[in-house]
Amino acid sequence: MRKLALNDEILLQVDKAARYIGGEVNSIMKDPENVSIRVAMCFPDVYEIGMSNLGMMILYDMMNAREDTWCERLFSPWTDLDRIMREKQIPLFALESQDPVKDFDFLAVTIGYEMCYTNILQVLDLSGIPLLARERTEKDPLVIGGGSCTYNPEPLADFFDLFYIGEGEVMYDPLFDLYHQMKDEGKSRQEFLRAASGIPGIYVPSLYSVEYQPDGTIASFGPTEEGVPQTVERQLVTDMTTGYRRIRKPVVPFIKATQDRVTLEIQRGCIRGCRFCQAGMIYRPTRERKADELMDSAREMLRTTGHEEISLSSLSSSDYTQLPELVDHLITECREKYVNISLPSLRIDAFALDVMSKVQDVKKSSLTFAPEAGSQRLRNVINKGLTEEDIMRGSRDAFLGGWNRVKLYFMLGLPTETTEDMKGIAHLAERIAENYYDIPKDQRNGKIQINVSTSFFVPKPFTPFQWAGMFREEDFIEKAKTVKNEIRSMLNQRSIRYSWHEPDVTILEGFLARGDRRCGAVIKKAYELGALYDAWSESFRYDIWKQAFSECGMDIDFYTLRERGTDEILPWDFIDCGVTKAFLIREWDRARKETVTPNCRQSCSGCGARKYQGGVCFEGSN
Amino acid sequence: MKVRIKFTKTGPVKFIGHLDTMRYFQKAVRRSELPAAFSGGYSPHMIMSFAAPLGVGMESLAEYFDMELTEKIPCDEIVERLNREMADGFSVIQAAVAAEGKAGNAMALVAAADYLITFREGKAPAGAWLEKLPEFLNQPVIETEKETKKGVRLIDIRPFIYEMKELDGGIFVRLASASSNYTRPDTVMKAFYAFLGEEMPEYAFQTRRLEVYADQGTEEAPRFVTLLTAGEQK
Known part of the structure; x- marks a missing residue:
């Protein structure tokens, strides 16, 4: 029987003790004596969230396929256990072996959203690893970060020994081979980091330095040693048949994870080019997996996990060219096996409605539209292809099919936004309601319910809006009020519900997303002052962060409010993610001219991702 | 055919609550590919009922649940197929054909x-x-x-x-x-x-x-x- 790191008394005190026991079906046990590299793969949030992350599962599977490596999992202890571990000085442990993380070779952190940054520090702290990379010694694990936030790793540069930029399938093997070899040769941590910096996609922040202008902007950024690359090349799988890592036996959590189902990744990237969307830019080009392989993989994972549900995962799933046949096959097979299909959000058209009516109860499900902006003008600015006509046609068809619930998602605070654009959100909702009541009573299903939800726009690196300014908290609230009041003045206002996100988290997210190296001090201070689980509204405390800013003498407005010039050196400029700066500048100009850019299948806009020699850029030409 | 399954739950898995234990067995039965019977509707669920909930932290040498199979399968085969799918700490020790009908269900008994x-x-x-x-x-x-x-x-x-x-x-x-x-x-x-x-x-x-x-x-x-x-x- 496995011995646990925590005793019964502790486990009986904490909420959901099964988060910490490991031993789940398909989790991987190895003999530590027989491996040379021990990796603690961390998702810095609670178990149920982390276990729903596909990227982490792919890496877990891939690393454990190496005979010389044992990769284990690690999540943030919830606040109750956090307190006990500090009090009793229990070192943080990995789930499989229950061994202390401090004794591992690597601590690998998946960094999926900015609001988990203080949790990363918690994991380091509870593990007994110095928070600052420069204070670590030969005895400490190498701390490596990956995931979408590493497209601007600078705010975290102080805390990581290295970052892996891009899709994990490509360069972990060369990295571990190098590590294994240098460990055998007795080389130092520093020697390894220096050598690793030469592997494409690997960024070792300590080998780069930044100079600043008197006005606070970056004067120069570059390597401090000869031979360390100027630019870090983002890594990606170009051939989704040969290069894709298909998971055969996903770990099955004992407790209900957020995604308690098989996740089938159908494609990477997005052809759309919405100008606010980071994922749509950094994961280019769009690369599809083949439908027959997906079916094989679906069958295999359902068999090895016993999950009762399967979901498709990708950006803009409606653009997956083999979607109809894939969904058709899935529906047939899943029905035989009593497996539910959880649909991704689809563009509402005849196909989507047909599929939705087959797999969901129409009475219980709702239609989802994400126009993102309230007017056609602003939708042109953000390059969101969805038109009002699309929404009206789609929803009318749906209403005739029995649907009577609609969800609408918008963003406030987009570049060039006017009061008219905000009011347009209310008007759009109203027209949908009117559209519904135009249908003869006997052909519709009772009353309509429209849920309008707005979030505040956060400019992200490597998007055409990376130069845009954000707003003050009070301005954001004012915008939400404008929408609210306009909705309340609509004829069908009783059918429309409105909710909006809190602006304080948004502002902090904006700061962390486009921060530079100096921001690390604020993160560390906030953590020391007690910030933790910032992604959870019940534990997020903006007052702590405000205090951290003031104690560090940092001005958050410099990072959030300021519109950058296109000639400014941005903290993430040293990363080559495929999409060129020239393209982003072009898109930023076109946005302000309200000019739409066609999607990748309509015509190539020369974004730069074609250099990867794969995906949508070469569709039909091989 | 209605079968009654007896299993043990010892060691770290004692921290898994009753509802999660039920979910665990539903998934295990699916992995075993035993011909389980399901309810109808948009979200079909396996017809399975547990005898007595076990509190978090308690171990047990005798837990029971009933399930419905659409075909006849020998009891020792059921035990063997389920045991192939068990995580450490769970072990199926016996299966028996159970009397049909509500009065005979494990929980009521x-x-x-x-x-x-x-x-x-x-x-x-x-x-x-x-x-x-x-x-x-x-x-x-x-x-x-x-x-x-x-x-x-x-x-x-x-x-x-x-x-x-x-x-x-x-x-x-x-x-x-x-x-x-x-x-x-x-x-x-x-x-x-x-x-x-x-x-x-x-x-x-x-x-x-x-x-x-x-x-x-x-x-x-x-x-x-x-x-x-x-x-x-x-």
Whole structure:
């Protein structure tokens, strides 16, 4: 029987003790004596969230396929256990072996959203690893970060020994081979980091330095040693048949994870080019997996996990060219096996409605539209292809099919936004309601319910809006009020519900997303002052962060409010993610001219991702 | 065909709650590819019912659930196929064809259960508890507080303690476990500590359920048989 790191008394005190026991079906046990590299793969949030992350599962599977490596999992202890571990000085442990993380070779952190940054520090702290990379010694694990936030790793540069930029399938093997070899040769941590910096996609922040202008902007950024690359090349799988890592036996959590189902990744990237969307830019080009392989993989994972549900995962799933046949096959097979299909959000058209009516109860499900902006003008600015006509046609068809619930998602605070654009959100909702009541009573299903939800726009690196300014908290609230009041003045206002996100988290997210190296001090201070689980509204405390800013003498407005010039050196400029700066500048100009850019299948806009020699850029030409 | 499955749950998996244990077995049955029966509708669910929930932190050598199969499968094959899919700590020890119908379902049959209570180091009652045990049981009434929706109520649990004795340095109890008289082992222990004039320490003992019984006797003379025997198709 496995011995646990925590005793019964502790486990009986904490909420959901099964988060910490490991031993789940398909989790991987190895003999530590027989491996040379021990990796603690961390998702810095609670178990149920982390276990729903596909990227982490792919890496877990891939690393454990190496005979010389044992990769284990690690999540943030919830606040109750956090307190006990500090009090009793229990070192943080990995789930499989229950061994202390401090004794591992690597601590690998998946960094999926900015609001988990203080949790990363918690994991380091509870593990007994110095928070600052420069204070670590030969005895400490190498701390490596990956995931979408590493497209601007600078705010975290102080805390990581290295970052892996891009899709994990490509360069972990060369990295571990190098590590294994240098460990055998007795080389130092520093020697390894220096050598690793030469592997494409690997960024070792300590080998780069930044100079600043008197006005606070970056004067120069570059390597401090000869031979360390100027630019870090983002890594990606170009051939989704040969290069894709298909998971055969996903770990099955004992407790209900957020995604308690098989996740089938159908494609990477997005052809759309919405100008606010980071994922749509950094994961280019769009690369599809083949439908027959997906079916094989679906069958295999359902068999090895016993999950009762399967979901498709990708950006803009409606653009997956083999979607109809894939969904058709899935529906047939899943029905035989009593497996539910959880649909991704689809563009509402005849196909989507047909599929939705087959797999969901129409009475219980709702239609989802994400126009993102309230007017056609602003939708042109953000390059969101969805038109009002699309929404009206789609929803009318749906209403005739029995649907009577609609969800609408918008963003406030987009570049060039006017009061008219905000009011347009209310008007759009109203027209949908009117559209519904135009249908003869006997052909519709009772009353309509429209849920309008707005979030505040956060400019992200490597998007055409990376130069845009954000707003003050009070301005954001004012915008939400404008929408609210306009909705309340609509004829069908009783059918429309409105909710909006809190602006304080948004502002902090904006700061962390486009921060530079100096921001690390604020993160560390906030953590020391007690910030933790910032992604959870019940534990997020903006007052702590405000205090951290003031104690560090940092001005958050410099990072959030300021519109950058296109000639400014941005903290993430040293990363080559495929999409060129020239393209982003072009898109930023076109946005302000309200000019739409066609999607990748309509015509190539020369974004730069074609250099990867794969995906949508070469569709039909091989 | 309706089958009754008996399994054990020991070690770290004792921290998995009742609902998650049910989910765990539904997934295990799917992995085993046994021909389970399902309900209809948009979200079909497996027809499966558990006998008696086990509290988080308790171990058990005798947990039971009933499930419906659409084909006849030999019981030893069912055991073997399920065991191939078990995580460490869960083990299927027996399967038996169970009588059809609601009255025969595992949950409705539960009448009593055996537990072994083992004191954690340094947490056993300080006094001579072994000598006091007969005295404790000789009380005509053992009153305990029970929290109900209407507030705290006093209940006499003496009739629900069918047996209580020393075993392996710990305490063995057989307690009433039907829905009307379900008695928790820690309720009994709390009363015992109180009888000894001691405060029961937190996390004082580990509880392990040893068996669950149906009652096939009469009101005057109960006859406890294990759920597996009770359920067997005649």
